[in-house]
Amino acid sequence: MTASLRRVALAVALPGLLFALWWIASDDSVSFYLPPLRRIVAAFGPTWSPRWASHVAPSIARLVIGYAGAVVLGVGLGVPLGGRPRLRAALEPVLELARALPPPALVPVFMLLFGIGTAMKLLVIVSGAVWPVLLNTIEGVRAVDDVLADTCRCYGITGATRLRVLVLRAASPQIVTGMRQALSIAIILMVISEMFASSSGLGYAIIDFQRGFSIPEMWSGVILLGVLGFAMSIGFRVFEARVLRWYHAQRRVRGEP
Amino acid sequence: MRRQILLWTCAVAALLASCSKPKSEGAGSEAKAPPKGAAEPAAGGPTKLTVAAIAIVDVAPLYLGNQKGFFAEQNLDLKIQNTQGGAESVPGVVSGQFQFAFANMISLLLGHAKGLPLKVVAAGNFSTGKAEDFGGIIIPAGSAVKAMKDLEGKTLAVNQINNIGGVTVRAAMRKAGGDPDKIKFIEIPFPQMPGALGEKRVDAAWVVEPFLTVARGQGATVLDWNFADTAPTLMIAAYFTTRDYAQGNPDVVKRFTAAINKSLSYAAEHPDEARAILLTYTKIEKPTADKLNLPLWTPEINRASVGVLADLMVQDKLVTAKPDVDALLQ
Amino acid sequence: MTTASPEPRRGRQRAVLGALGLAGAAALAEIVPRIGVVSPRYLPPFSAMLGALGREASSPAFWRALLDTLQGWALGLAIAVTAGVVLGAVIGSRRGLRAATASTIEFLRPIPSVALIPVAVLLYGAQLRSTLLLVVYASFWPMLLQVIHGVGDVDPVARDTALSYRFTVWAKLRYLVLPSALPYILTGVRLSAAIALILAITAELVIGTPGLGKEIGVAMSSSAVPAMYALILVVGLLGVAVNVGFRALERRVLAWHLSVRTEAAT
Numbered sequence: 001m002t003a004s005l006r007r008v009a010l011a012v013a014l015p016g017l018l019f020a021l022w023w024i025a026s027d028d029s030v031s032f033y034l035p036p037l038r039r040i041v042a043a044f045g046p047t048w049s050p051r052w053a054s055h056v057a058p059s060i061a062r063l064v065i066g067y068a069g070a071v072v073l074g075v076g077l078g079v080p081l082g083g084r085p086r087l088r089a090a091l092e093p094v095l096e097l098a099r100a101l102p103p104p105a106l107v108p109v110f111m112l113l114f115g116i117g118t119a120m121k122l123l124v125i126v127s128g129a130v131w132p133v134l135l136n137t138i139e140g141v142r143a144v145d146d147v148l149a150d151t152c153r154c155y156g157i158t159g160a161t162r163l164r165v166l167v168l169r170a171a172s173p174q175i176v177t178g179m180r181q182a183l184s185i186a187i188i189l190m191v192i193s194e195m196f197a198s199s200s201g202l203g204y205a206i207i208d209f210q211r212g213f214s215i216p217e218m219w220s221g222v223i224l225l226g227v228l229g230f231a232m233s234i235g236f237r238v239f240e241a242r243v244l245r246w247y248h249a250q251r252r253v254r255g256e257p
Numbered sequence: 258m259r260r261q262i263l264l265w266t267c268a269v270a271a272l273l274a275s276c277s278k279p280k281s282e283g284a285g286s287e288a289k290a291p292p293k294g295a296a297e298p299a300a301g302g303p304t305k306l307t308v309a310a311i312a313i314v315d316v317a318p319l320y321l322g323n324q325k326g327f328f329a330e331q332n333l334d335l336k337i338q339n340t341q342g343g344a345e346s347v348p349g350v351v352s353g354q355f356q357f358a359f360a361n362m363i364s365l366l367l368g369h370a371k372g373l374p375l376k377v378v379a380a381g382n383f384s385t386g387k388a389e390d391f392g393g394i395i396i397p398a399g400s401a402v403k404a405m406k407d408l409e410g411k412t413l414a415v416n417q418i419n420n421i422g423g424v425t426v427r428a429a430m431r432k433a434g435g436d437p438d439k440i441k442f443i444e445i446p447f448p449q450m451p452g453a454l455g456e457k458r459v460d461a462a463w464v465v466e467p468f469l470t471v472a473r474g475q476g477a478t479v480l481d482w483n484f485a486d487t488a489p490t491l492m493i494a495a496y497f498t499t500r501d502y503a504q505g506n507p508d509v510v511k512r513f514t515a516a517i518n519k520s521l522s523y524a525a526e527h528p529d530e531a532r533a534i535l536l537t538y539t540k541i542e543k544p545t546a547d548k549l550n551l552p553l554w555t556p557e558i559n560r561a562s563v564g565v566l567a568d569l570m571v572q573d574k575l576v577t578a579k580p581d582v583d584a585l586l587q
Numbered sequence: 588m589t590t591a592s593p594e595p596r597r598g599r600q601r602a603v604l605g606a607l608g609l610a611g612a613a614a615l616a617e618i619v620p621r622i623g624v625v626s627p628r629y630l631p632p633f634s635a636m637l638g639a640l641g642r643e644a645s646s647p648a649f650w651r652a653l654l655d656t657l658q659g660w661a662l663g664l665a666i667a668v669t670a671g672v673v674l675g676a677v678i679g680s681r682r683g684l685r686a687a688t689a690s691t692i693e694f695l696r697p698i699p700s701v702a703l704i705p706v707a708v709l710l711y712g713a714q715l716r717s718t719l720l721l722v723v724y725a726s727f728w729p730m731l732l733q734v735i736h737g738v739g740d741v742d743p744v745a746r747d748t749a750l751s752y753r754f755t756v757w758a759k760l761r762y763l764v765l766p767s768a769l770p771y772i773l774t775g776v777r778l779s780a781a782i783a784l785i786l787a788i789t790a791e792l793v794i795g796t797p798g799l800g801k802e803i804g805v806a807m808s809s810s811a812v813p814a815m816y817a818l819i820l821v822v823g824l825l826g827v828a829v830n831v832g833f834r835a836l837e838r839r840v841l842a843w844h845l846s847v848r849t850e851a852a853t
Contacts (some may be wrong), residue, residue, distance in 0.1 A: 018691065025797045030374060032351070089601040090608035097609075100781075100826025104789040105819050107801060108807040112629040115458045116445060188699040194702070195793060199418060199443050202769035203701075209345040210705030211364075212419055212575065213371040223700045229697030318844045340713065341795045448808040539810045 037214050040223065043216040048224065051205060058204040059190060060117065060228070066125025067186040071179055073126060074133025074233075078175075079167060082141025099135070101126035103185075104192050111197055121193040121201075128189045129182040136178025140171025174245050176240050183236055187229050202228075270489045302332040303508055309346035309358035312339050312539050313386050314391065314466045315382040315494055316359050318554050320538050322520025331425045331512035337538075339397075347373065350499055356406075357513060361494040363421045363575070369578040370570075374500040377586050378510055379517040381494030383553040384484030391552040392465035394426060394469035394483055397454045398476035402461060405433035405481050406581040411581055414418075421493060422463045424569050431481035437573075451475055466549040467541045487569070488562040490553065518556035560586060631813040636820065639813035643821075646679055649802070653821075656787055659715060663746035664720025664783040668776055675734025676764070685735060692731070700725035700786055701793075706796055718790040718798070725786045735777070736765055737771025770841055777833040777845075780797035784829055788822055 023037045048056065081088050107124055114120040144167060152158075152166050168175075194203030206221035241248070310316040321339060322328060324528070328335045338355060340346045342366030349355045351373055360380055369375050384390050396402050402411065409432065415422035427437035443574060445453055450462040451472040461480060473479070484491050496517055503510050524531045528551055535546045563582050568575050616633040618736060619625055627635075643649040666782025676683045700721050707717035749763045799822055806815035 010686050014687050014691045015694060019765050033348070033706070054461075061595065067787065072846050086604060089604040092601075092608065092609075093605040094612045096827055096830070097823050099821040100830065101819060102785040102788045102800075102826070103820055104785070104792050105803055107792075108815060109819065111449065112812065113625065115456070116443065116449075117452065117458075137399075184697055184699070189699070189700050191699050191701045192789065192793070195701070197443075197445050197449070206705055208419060210708060211342075212415065213347070213368045213373060214707070215371070222698075222706065225702040226694070226698035229699060230694050233693065233697045345708060345795070346711055348709045352710075352712070354712055354714075448810060452810075519721065 020127065020251045030203035032213055035219065041218045044220045044224075047217045047220050055200055055205045056202055056224075058200055059194065062121055062201070063125065063186055063190040066122045066190065067129055067183060070126045070182055070186065071133050074130045074178065074182070074257070075137050075175060076169075077130075078134045078137025079141055079163070079171075082138040082171070083167075088138065095134075099131045100230030103189050106191060107196050116197040121190070121198070124193040125186050125189045129186040130257075132178040132181035132185065133175065134178070136174045136181075137171060141167055143174070144170045173244055176244055180233075180236055183232060184229070186230065191225065219223075258396075285294045291492075303329065303332045303526070304512075305334045305336070305353070306509070306513065307336045307338050308358045309338045309340045309349055309355040311342060311346075311359065312551065314535060314539070314541075315552055317534050317551075318382075318518070318520040318524035319359070320535075321486050321524050321527075321531055322516060324534060325520070325523065327519045327523070328513075328516045331516045333509075333512055333516060336476045343368075345490060347375070350375070350497065352503075356502060356509075357496055357498050359494060359496050361421045362492060362563055362568065363419075363424060363496060365497055365585060366563075366567055366580045367575065369585045370576045370578075373496050376496045376500045376503045377497045377587060378503070379496040379514045380492055380521065380556060381496055382492075383555060383559065384479075384482075384491040384493060385405065385550070385553045386490045388482055388485075389550050390482045390484050391469070391550045392463070392482075393469060394429070394461055394481045394485055395454065395465050395469065395472050396480045397457060397475040398478065400460065400478075402480060405430055406435040408461060409435055410440035410479075412441045414443050414459040414462040416447050416463075418442045418444055419573075419575055421566075423574055424565055424566065424575070425483045425487045425491070426463050427525050427573055428569055429486035432486045433481070444566070451477070463543075465543045465550075467539075468547050470549040488565040490559050491562045492559040493552065495558070497557050498538050516562045521554040521556045558586060628812065631816060635813045635817045639653070639802065639811075640817035640820065643814060643817055647765050650772070651800045652797065652799050655715075655796075656784075656791065656800065656825075657798070659718035659722060659790070660780075660783050660787045660800060662715075663787065664726055664776075664780055665717050666719070667723045667726035667730055667779055667783065671730025671775065672734050672772065675731045676738050676760075676768075678731075679735035679738030679768075680686070680764070682739075692728070696728045696732075701789065704790070704793055707790070713795040713797075715796060718787055718796045721790045722783045722786045726783040729778040729782060730775040731769045733775030734768065737768030737775075741767050770837075773833075773840060774835045775829070777837060780829050780833050781826065784822075784826055 019037075022248050026034060027038060029036050039042045081091065103124060106127055110120050110123055110127070114123055148166060149172065152162055190201075191203035191206075192199035198204040202221065202225060204253065206218055206225070209215075209218035209221060279502065310319055316531075323337065323339050339348065340358070343360035346358035346360050346367045347364060350358045355379065361381075363373055365377065382391075384392070394405075394408075402408060410429050413426065417423065417428060423442060426440070426442075430437040430440065443459055445459070445462075447464060447468050450468055451458075452463050453459050454462050454472055454477055462472070463483065469479075497508065504565065509578065531551060531554075532546045532549075535541050536543060543550075560582065563586060567579050567582050571579050605832075613633050616636070618632075620627040620630045620632045631639075632750050703724055704723055707720045710722065711717040745763055745767075749759050754763065755809075784801060787798065788800040790796055791798035792804050793800075795801050795804065799818055803815055803822075804817045806812075
């Protein structure tokens with residue numbers, strides 16, 4: 001009982017301390033751009049409850065759909081590429097170059113090619129988030145254990161079953177690593193895609209506050225983004241623990257950290 | 258035991274220091290900003306000033322006056338800095354990065370309403386108040402929209418919804434008897450509006466020169482001159498500084514205002530030279546520069562029109578209470 | 588045991604295949620707009636992009652922008668790496684500190700750096716410091732985490748040996764912590780370098796601080812589409828250069844390290 005209590009206490013100790021320090025340090029602030037934390041917290045409710053359905057929910061929806069698209073595309077392309085070394089060698093320089101293009105720099109390109117609607121925003125998210133998934137899937141598929149692959153061949157396991165039972169399962173730790181990196185990228189791109197040529201969304205709202213000099217509201221939006229990112233990473237941790245339960249158990253048995 | 262405590266304190270301090278680095282830098286940069294009186298000359302030399310302005314048609318008098326030496330006449334050494342908009346130049350003036358800047362009235366009223374100590378020193382530019390204004394609502398060729406009321410339920414592109422574009426479009430809609438809330442506004446940067454209109458990605462757009470001329474060259478027609486519908490001789494933008502700077506450097510402000518006013522009158526009387534100077538600081542091409550509608554330039558600040566804008570801001574819920582126009586223009 | 592004969596052939600084969608892939612992509616980029624699948628106004632043929640690239644390379648404004656970008660990137664990276672190494676070393680060396688700071692790091696890390704864009708605009712406008720704010724914030728976290736991991740990964744036997752020989756703090760750092768943390772530090776620098784470049788371009792594009800990102804925005808506003816693509820290509824090449832460069836650096840520094848370790852193990 002006390003062990004878990006201590007763990008919780010440890011988890012909230014430093015954040016709580018920092019929050020309190022920020023509150024106290026900023027309380028008498030007269031700086032226009034760094035208002036007292038008190039005002040920011042007070043602005044939270046009135047700012048976001050009317051905007052929840054019109055700005056925040058669509059943003060989260062686009063994030064989820066874009067992220068899902070990136071995962072599907074990354075795994076869908078990564079599996080065949082992982083299994084064909086020559087194709088991989090041919091595409092490697094092109095993929096390296098494409099990966100190095102900063103997604104925010106591609107936003108103007110996407111605006112030209114796909115207009116300014118939801119499709120463009122989803123494509124921006126996918127274009128950046130696909131890379132960690134793709135590259136990690138390729139690595140994971142490449143590293144499938146030879147013994148297991150031979151065993152499958154002996155037992156005549158091919159096609160979709162082989163994909164599901166051998167390839168995907170063996171590559172899943174790597175794929176999940178890629179998915180985790182892709183999540184933080186997806187959040188960043190969701191915000192960026194809404195800062196250009198948008199009229200709704202969390203990113204748009206924050207920029208609009210900044211342009212209208214509504215500073216406490218702007219900061220509340222920044223904090224909300226942080227909370228969103230944090231909630232997503234916790235949610236992902238839960239997902240990872242369930243999906244990779246077998247893998248973590250295996251490593252524990254083997255004594256790996 | 259002591260070493261543990263020491264280590265803990267060091268770690269917390271380091272974490273705090275690194276976390277607060279950007280914030281303290283920010284507060285420091287505001288405090289350390291060149292003191293408001295730093296623009297005064299050392300000994301009889303011209304006063305060095307930095308003016309922030311967006312590289313658009315509206316500020317042609319500034320460039321023209323500088324070229325003609327009106328600022329040098331007033332013993333001012335002007336450096337014109339390109340900015341992207343009021344959202345950037347207002348904080349820049351407040352922090353002392355720029356001594357003066359050009360911004361539209363809505364941005365200034367918003368900042369003023371939120372408590373920023375801004376002070377208008379000279380007029381910027383005006384709507385011509387009649388047809389062939391320097392900004393208007395355009396529709397693509399072959400559009401089904403025939404009157405302002407038809408815009409209900411349609412998409413309309415503006416560069417910023419909660420700024421002068423959105424406010425004046427809504428005012429024009431109300432004047433035509435339509436419901437502005439039924440317009441679907443979309444924010445697109447000006448340069449992309451002609452393309453978006455041509456591709457029928459939006460049903461209408463509010464543009465200013467030179468994009469108005471560009472779009473009309475591609476077949477778009479003007480549906481309405483919304484600046485004229487909002488108020489007669491609407492003052493669109495102004496040159497401003499902070500109240501502290503104005504109080505600390507009244508002479509500099511007087512000289513700057515005199516130079517700007519002379520530039521405004523000169524540009525109004527010599528439109529060809531204004532068109533010519535556009536080619537030097539913007540990427541506008543000569544054929545477009547020759548055809549576009551110039552804004553109205555005059556040194557007389559139109560207080561009444563600023564009052565109209567302030568009322569509209571309350572009506573459009575940009576602010577909760579009407580901003581004190583006199584305090585800003587005083 | 589020598590694998591000299593299949594290795595170079597395979598390497599050469601890979602280079603040939605890679606070159607074929609690049610050529611194929613370029614050909615695609617040339618043909619697609621020409622046959623009208625996508626309007627050449629939005630996707631100019633590859634040759635037009637190259638032409639624009641040549642024009643850019645001959646203008647001094649381009650090189651100034653490139654230097655501005657590199658300056659923001661390098662400075663931001665240096666700050667992030669230094670802060671990451673110092674804080675990471677302090678936090679990683681004690682289990683208690685790691686436990687106490689874990690939740691804070693987990694909360695601050697996912698905050699998207701782009702959320703600071705409005706803050707940067709208000710505080711610093713379109714100046715270098717805005718770029719630095721974004722770059723440092725984003726590149727700091729991967730560096731910190733890598734260093735914490737590396738410092739905490741010290742071999743316990745070696746650590747105890749150092750304790751019994753009463754190594755000074757400095758000696759411990761030099762002979763104990765640094766060698767085992769070095770691979771992590773270098774990986775961290777590589778990750779942070781890539782992130783720093785992306786954020787530098789983002790800051791320039793969105794805020795308008797001087798640099799390649801700003802030039803991309805300007806090209807976009809002036810509808811100079813081939814120039815825009817050319818600049819994006821330059822940024823991509825820069826990113827590849829950063830990646831390849833740091834990976835090579837890692838291999839050189841760690842070649843020493845790994846061989847020393849394998850020697851010690853045998």
